Amino acid sequence: MFKPHYIYNTLTDITPEFLSENGIEALLLDVDNTMSVAHANKTLRQGVPEWLSLMKENGLPLIILSNAKTKRAKLFADSVGLDVIGLAAKPLPFGYIRAARRLGVKRKNIAMVGDQIFTDVMGGRLAGVKTVLVTDITPEETSFFKIKRYFEQIMLKRWKNER
Numbered sequence: 001m002f003k004p005h006y007i008y009n010t011l012t013d014i015t016p017e018f019l020s021e022n023g024i025e026a027l028l029l030d031v032d033n034t035m036s037v038a039h040a041n042k043t044l045r046q047g048v049p050e051w052l053s054l055m056k057e058n059g060l061p062l063i064i065l066s067n068a069k070t071k072r073a074k075l076f077a078d079s080v081g082l083d084v085i086g087l088a089a090k091p092l093p094f095g096y097i098r099a100a101r102r103l104g105v106k107r108k109n110i111a112m113v114g115d116q117i118f119t120d121v122m123g124g125r126l127a128g129v130k131t132v133l134v135t136d137i138t139p140e141e142t143s144f145f146k147i148k149r150y151f152e153q154i155m156l157k158r159w160k161n162e163r
Ligand SMILES: [Mg+2]
Pocket: 030, 031, 032, 033, 034, 114, 115, 116
């Protein structure tokens, strides 16, 4: 339930070839630590604008799926020219299902890309989409996040040893 289908260092490592080889026709994108550099900082990670262009050139439908308030999520989405579903309440599956409907793509042919096992990945598993965990993230400041990250690191180590 928590294990991602794929693990990448960053969003921009995901290639059109990887997606087509794995039957992925559309992506749901997390914002904090996935597209942006940190949780509270909306600066885009290096290479993200170019990566978005590459995905668009390859005709890949993209939509942002964020737990942020609708207005804040919309503001960010507009800045990168993407459609968005805010207040997604990940890990609940409803936002994923709405996003899949809006994209008009079957859920098994969609992948969620995010940095959090207990949010992005778990929700993706519940909704029946594929999941890509990105692991190159800025350490979080709050203790709530630190606890979450602690458990994420343990699981990550185990999965890496399995390979
Ligand atoms: Mg995130």
